[in-house]
Amino acid sequence: MSKGIKILIVEDDENLRFLVVHRLKSEGYEVLENGDGELAVKTILEEKPDIVLLDWMLPGKQGSAVCEEVRQKGFENLIIMMTAKAQDVDKIDAYNFGVSDYVAKPFNMDVLVAMLESKVKFLLNNDRSEIHRFGDMEHHPNIHTLYRNGRKIELTILENRILLYFLRNPNKVINRDELMLVVWGYNSDVNTRTLDMHIVRLRKKIELNPDNPQLLQTVRGIGYRFNAG
Incomplete structure (x- = not known):
């Protein structure tokens, strides 16, 4: 059963690539x-895949x-980056x-598939581009950008993930x-402490x-709640 979703895998480790493709x-x-x-650049621009799984370390x-x-x-x-070291995520941010x-x-593999399934669900449901509006803002998670009154505010990859989760679970502790x-x-x-630091940012x-x-509120002793109004 085809999902009608095209994924490009860019990975120079042939064994891993074979397993993921299969x-x-x-x-x-x-x-x-x-x-x-x-x-990869040529393929992405010509084929326009829905999702690119892109290795961080590549030849060329x-x-x-x-x-x-x-x-x-x-x-x-x-574009989902595959990275061997967790600390590279901060470089991705930078x-x-x-x-x-x-x-x-x-x-x-099950974790990768589950992650892709959740992305695909939103791709299919939201005519391929998920946008959330709150207050005077618009969040475009695919390009991790916020717009406030037309002004662009860039988000790091982790800020983007945190905000998206709150926006998908409004008013929930x-x-x-x-x-x-x-x-x-x-x-x-x-x-x-690392999480709290990202919340502050x-x-x-x-x-x-x-x-x-007013929006992202602390619930003492438990965690956080996004007040969607």
Whole structure:
């Protein structure tokens, strides 16, 4: 049963690429593959896949450069970076080159499939581009950008994940453990202080007065709640 979703895998490790391609085809995806950064740019622009699974370390052109180039050329679909080291996620943040999300290697195939399923659900339901509006803001998660009265506010990959989870679960009290699992993944050793630090940064971008947050509120002893009004 075909899902009508096209995924491009860009990975130079042939064994891993074979496993991912095989699994995703069995899940009903149309799958393209290549193992080189230069070729990836060409394939993305010509084939316009719905989702790109892009390795961080590539011959020819780094994953980050591939991402940046296709974004500059107008590609707006999902790009998920595959990274071997969790700390690389902070580098992904720093350059802000338009990664939609990331998955840390080594990943469990079931976890990868579940992540893609959740993305695809939104792709299919929201005519391919999920946009959330709240207050005087618009959130475009695929390009992790906020717009306030037309002004663009860039989000890091982690801020984007946190905000998206709150926007998909409005007015619900979300405990810190649940949020950390969603944002950093099942094999992460992140601590609550790191989460709180990202919440503080996110508030600076979405709150009119970050010291007295109206949207992203702390629920003492439990976690947070997004007040969607």
